[in-house]
Amino acid sequence: MPKPQAKPERKTRIQSQNEEIILDAALEVFSAYGYRGGTIDQIAARCGLSKPNLLYYFRRKDDIYKAVLERTLADWLEPLRSLDPAADPATELTRYISAKLDLTFGRPAASRLFANEILHGAPHVARFLKGPLKELVDAKALVIRRWVAEGKLRPVDATHFIFAIWAVTQHYADFAVQVEAIIGTPDRERVRRAVLDILLRGIIPGRG
Amino acid sequence: MPKPQAKPERKTRIQSQNEEIILDAALEVFSAYGYRGGTIDQIAARCGLSKPNLLYYFRRKDDIYKAVLERTLADWLEPLRSLDPAADPATELTRYISAKLDLTFGRPAASRLFANEILHGAPHVARFLKGPLKELVDAKALVIRRWVAEGKLRPVDATHFIFAIWAVTQHYADFAVQVEAIIGTPDRERVRRAVLDILLRGIIPGRG
DNA sequence: ACCGGACTTGACCATTTGATCAAGATTTAT
DNA sequence: ATAAATCTTGATCAAATGGTCAAGTCCGGT
Structure with missing residues (x-):
């Protein structure tokens, strides 16, 4: 028994x-x-x-919300976590930005759920932001700063650069109706090229 | 009488x-x-x-919401509208980005109101997006394209570049709690320098 | 086949919330 | 000063909504 x-x-x-x-x-x-x-x-x-x-x-309703929110958080961190300090910066950043864009276009609802949560003060994920997220960002900002120090990247404010990547990539999910109103359904590959160009052209040496 | x-x-x-x-x-x-x-x-x-x-x-509640939303729309277009085709691109874009950041830090609630509206499908401002906003963006994208054609800017996807400016600047209002969780209360002037650097360094000739 | 636990739901409850109304208070024009 | 128009609000309503419950149905292991 x-x-x-x-x-x-x-x-x-x-x-x-x-x-x-x-x-x-x-x-x-x-x-x-x-x-x-x-x-x-x-x-x-x-x-x-x-x-x-x-x-x-x-x-409770709150339990449903918390569960669905938590289910997205892990996936949210993953692409940044896999940024490899030992690899080539241009390759790594291109990969990271592309992965973020894949999330944006592949799971726009998840992006919007997260955006809504933050927008309204992050009442359910404040701990996540100040804990795991901050630690990860701090760590990866260090990686970027090292690349800058080694001359592999032009000088850039590492943390704000990460913010810029988030902002630009998530924009195509969170503000999708605005984007659609202005250019119609966006072509993913064109978005990818444009975003990579805007974000990276300025900081990868020898491209100008 | x-x-x-x-x-x-x-x-x-x-x-x-x-x-x-x-x-x-x-x-x-x-x-x-x-x-x-x-x-x-x-x-x-x-x-x-x-x-x-x-x-x-x-x-009705809806009347209040519509009124407060409309009151912000005009101010939202203004900075982009004043982009001057005849002036120096670097100066103009710097001014535009700075003006957007001033809105972000000066009226974060307005930014978040607008973001929330778009995030949830823009039920009240669909017409605004497809009308005045699209027209303005199309017009200003043309200005940027002309600058590129004249060799005053490196080639950049004009419309997506405008999106990038919006995304990065509004990020500091819409995702303020996330930014705060990671770097504490941001220093405006440092944000301004970082954002200008990230967005413009890649496209202004002769800066690399 | 059968039993206990897991699953399902119609009916119901309490609270919240957008909206109304009639009656009273205040302001404005003359 | 006074009447008309404007403004203000306590009381109240109906609908929406989160949540409960008791009673039934279904499933899995023996």
Whole structure:
């Protein structure tokens, strides 16, 4: 007789399956309407479950929001984390910016969810910002500063350069309707070339 | 005996005064919590009026929101509009970027209000985006292209360059809590130098 | 086949919130 | 001073919404 599972209760097939479709629906709803603007009813309707059923898996609206937010945070850090100090700066930065753009175009809802959270004061992720994010940025800013010191990059304010990369890349998700209103549906490859050109041309030596 | 005012009824002193404080309060509330997240009660409390009194001046919540949004749109276009084709590109772009940063730091709430509106699909300003904004951007992109053709700027994708300027400058308002979490309260002049360097170093000839 | 636990939901509740209204207070024009 | 217009608000309403519950259905292991 196996001792009954204690705390980390094993998840049922139905359980993990439903949690997943709920979080998928919640991402769409919250990113489109904001935390307050999105309703449990909307999420339930979108994933074909009843409202009480949603609340069987997540006891409060806040729990749904936190879960969907957390699910995106890890992916958010990943591209920057993989910036390799030992490799060629131009290659690495090109790769990083391209990866960010892939996220932007591949998962715009996630970008908008995060943007909305920050925009409204980051009530749920303040700890994340001051902890893991700050540490990662500080570390990678150091990498960039070393590249500058080694003459592999023209002098640039490392931290603000990272901010610029975030701003420009995420812009195509967060402000997508504005971009679309002005140039229509953007061509990804053209965006990529333009963004790389704008951000890198100034700091890669021997390109001017 | 003067004929009674017809449609554009003259505004009372009290009326224009109260409308102003209402819109000021509404800007703070809506930019902090979003359209759906901000309540009439919050706005009323912030400006010291009763809720029915607010609704005496603006019949619906939506009217308040539209009014405060419209009040910011004009100011939003102004800096770009004043980009002078006849002047020196480096000077003009420096001035434009600086003006945008002044808006960012001087009126962060307005920036966040606008960002929130776009982020959620621009339900109230779709016409503005496709009309006045697109026209202005198209016109100014032409100016930049002419500068490029005249050899006064290195080749750059004009429209995407304008997007990059918006993205990077507004980032310091829209993502202020993230910036603050990472570097603390930013020094405006340092931000200005860093942003100008990142955005312009690559495209102004003879700087590398 | 059957039993216990997991899952599902219609009905319901309490609170929040946008909006109304009638009655009273204040301002303005004469 | 006084009447008309403007302004103000307590009380109240209806709808939306987060959340509960009891009662039923379904699933998995034996």
